[in-house]
Amino acid sequence: MESALTARDKVGVQDFVLLDAYTSESAFLDNLRKRFSENLIYTYIGTLLVSVNPYQELGIYTVSQMGLYQGVNFFELPPHLYAIADNAYRMMCSQLTNHFILISGESGAGKTEASKKILQYFAVTCPMTESLQIARDRLLLSNPVLEAFGNAKTLRNDNSSRFGKYMDIQFDYKGIPVGGHIISYLIEKSRVVYQNQGERNFHIFYQLLEGGEEKLLAYLGLERDPQLYKYLSQGHCAKESSINDKNDWKTVSSAFSVIDFTEDDLKNLFEILASVLHLGNICFEENHQGCATIPDTHEIKWIAKLLGVHPPTLLEALTHRKIEAKTEEVICPLTLELSVYARDAMAKAVYGRTFTWLVNKINSSLVNKDLTKKTVIGLLDIYGFEVFDKNGFEQFCINYCNEKLQQLLIERTLKAEQAEYEMEGIEWEPIQYFNNKIICDLVEETHKGIISILDEECIRPGPATDLSFLEKLEEKVGKHAHFQTRKLAGPKGRKRIGWMEFRLFHYAGEVTYCTKGFLEKNNDLLYRHLKEVLCRSKNCILKECFLAAELENRRRPPTVGTQFKNSLSSLLEILISKEPSYIRCIKPNERKEPSKFDDLLIRHQIKYLGLMEHLRVRRAGFAYRRKYEHFLQRYKSLCPDTWPHWHGPPAEGVARLIQYIGYTPEEYKLGRTKIFIRFPRTLFATEDAFEFSKHQLVARIQATYRACLERRAYVRKRHAAIRLEAHWRGALARKLAKRRKWAVRTVRKFIKGFIDRNKPLCPDNEEFIVLVRKNYILNLRYHVPKNVLDKSWLRPPGILENVSDLLRKMCTRNLVRKYCRGITAERKALMQQKAVTSELFRGKKAGYAEALNQPFANSRIDEGEINPKVLQLISHEKIQYGIPVIKYDRKGFRARQRQLLLTQKAAYVVELAKIKQKIVYSTLKGVSTSSLSDGILVIHVSPEDSKQKGDAVLQCEHVFEAVTKLVMLAKRGNIVNVVQGSLQFYISPGKEGTIVFDTGPEEQIYKDKNGQLTVLGLARRGPRGEDMALSAAVALSQGVGRHGILLTAPVAACAPDEESAQKVGGCPGGYAFWERGERL
């Protein structure tokens, strides 16, 4: 409840006790309206639940909702039916006491729904064993059967219960529902024969016609159309869209099988229902004597067949009456009116008693044969106070019943209040309330009460009428303060009371009753003649309902009023022994509309349900009371002494707390176990303070909790980090150790391998060798020579020397091949020439090395420089090469400028336009040069050749080139002679000259004193200053320079000394040629 206080501004108060203006009906109504508009249909008055019918599904009856309320303290959750049910159940279980829940309210206010929901709550939430499931199912399924026979559509409610119902649910010591018992009150039998416009007979008739099988209907002599039956069609609404009779028939049929109905039972039951319908269709006619007759006996036959009676007897019983004289029976005919009455009386009696039989039958199926003691929770679904425009005998009974129940409620509430005060040691403060015992007495007192007067009037010999009954009332209870008639009322009240009416001032308000029909209804007379017929019926149910003993008993059966009074007093006896809970149902509007709140209608109900009275009683003393523990638990945060924990007794804690908050003495009282707070405002103020402090507390608790969570998370993270670190370090260390171990092993293996590297391949050195091999090969990748001149080569380890050699050769070969492939034909020719030159001169003639650099030209003379005449002369031969030369006369050694032209066939010495000398290659005897660096060449011709004057002594700048071209054109490589010192040449046939070669400070050619041609060349020095001419001479004498190692020759020639020259004589040295010689 307290928790709800926080939201009270929004949706009123959850408990009317907390209304400040608790005496104001408007405040009450406002609160109800406020809550209803928010679909909050339940509100407490203390422990009484006020329920407003929502006329819509609110989703508040789910299993999860049931779970929510299960075992929870009554005030902890918002008001609900389930809280009432659960509270009763828990009290019953813990204290082993019996309880009842009284549900009252107008028709259509939701009583039956409430009782069903409570039953469902128990069915779902109570513990259950398999064997006891049947009992639970029967309890649940008894409802549809009872509703089919006892409920009907009325203007106010499509499923209006037309009887009062008290249902006991029996629980064993474990709290399992094991059985039940139902008591019905005052079934509205008149409905069987008459319905108002817009209303229907009991559901079962329509269900039977709508859902019954063809075979069954044929057997019962019924048609499917309800319009054909008078008893079903008077209200003109046999078919109603909100009611599904077919489905309901199925539900009821299956329920019959669960609650132990045999085939015979059902057959008999349906026979009775059918016979009632046939009864309604009997048509009477009046004969000329004014007596009723039944011209068409069709219906009679059916009834007789269905009920197992003799048709003529039945016919007679419906149209005649047996009057018992002292010794004999006289049968006299009935008037039409009386026959109709007799027929209707029979229908009502048959249906009424069958209903009672049905209830008994259900009870026998619900009975629990186990004799151990059981606790019970009773559900009383009974009509509330009824005030219509016209109130009859039924309303009188109903309102009397409500007076009795109100009396019970007030007594119990007051008693409970008093008991509580006593228990708590609080002084009892008398409560002003209206004790309605006086009204109850007015109705029920023997001899003096209204019921007694009515009974008297019923049995009185002579003409007793409703009016005579009213007069009797005026006479006997006319002075009663709560009774009034038109006659007794003053001139003011007179207008509002009819001549046939009397008014009772009930606790809930005044109600005017019309006495019309009181006697008849109270008598509920069934003619003896008909009774006899029914007693002889072969229908088993009727046999049970109409016992022959009844006929023998000559005493009048108790009247309806007395029967009701008696059953009410036995009901009260039942209730008094039990702990009560109350549910008051309110109907928000007459139109069954959701969300419509009809103020006037509700105000009326608040009044007649006695809610204001109840609230007044409940609030007379203290508005609020709560156990110290609970109070302290909730509000302890408001006082520093009690927050966060109070270690002393709770009572002291509460005392300290309220002292701190500042309660004044008249605001509260401290009992033994509870604190009592007189005014709601005190509680509200406390609640507001709590609400305020709650925020601070929440913030603090949140902060602390968050800090705690954070700390916990931090510590967890830290631990995790440390562990991770440790693991990681461990893992790293292990890895390192493994690596080290591996390294040691590897190093050891390496060393061992190194030591044994030269041993034959064995496991000890295998890996090392593989490694060395691999490393060498891999390294070699980056060190292979890039071109043919690159002499570098990676030094191989000992074991790979052979391999290295092979590789080097392969590499060289490969480079050479590559190089060779890249050489053009022209270049090749040039190189061939150089090769020839090398063969001819390498190591033989000084200046060779220097000449190597100079590439050979195709010709040293352009064609334009040759005299055209000459060209013409040798036009048949193509000039292959030309070079300017100095020709020395063979005799005087005079130097003359000439051109040496070489063709395919011959060499020509040309002076301008003249061919001075033609030497055909075939006649060529040789070519001589000196070993020095002069440019002298001598072309030897054959002395026998008469055409020749003699050898040609020539000097040219490019002696190596010229000689090579000549030799190659002449295709005679062996004709070159490199001479040393001097050479002989042929001047003219038979005459020889000599050319002397020497070195000097400068180059000189002259004719010496001996008439010889002396040629002085420059002495050439090698890098170490040695005489190159000499070296060449040495080399020449040793015959170094073979054709096969052509390329090495120039290097050898350039080698500084002999040793070097020899050293480079191998293949690698060959590349030096390209270094020193021409750059290719």
Ligand SMILES: Nc1ncnc2c1ncn2[C@@H]1O[C@H](COP(=O)(O)OP(=O)(O)O)[C@@H](O)[C@H]1O
């Ligand atoms: N708690 C509820 N929630 C939704 N509808 C309800 C509720 N109570 C009653 N009703 C509606 O009101 C109708 C009448 O209720 P009922 O219990 O038969 O009234 P009473 O027994 O008081 O005459 C029901 O048929 C149902 O439609």
Ligand SMILES: [Mg+2]
């Ligand atoms: Mg009902």
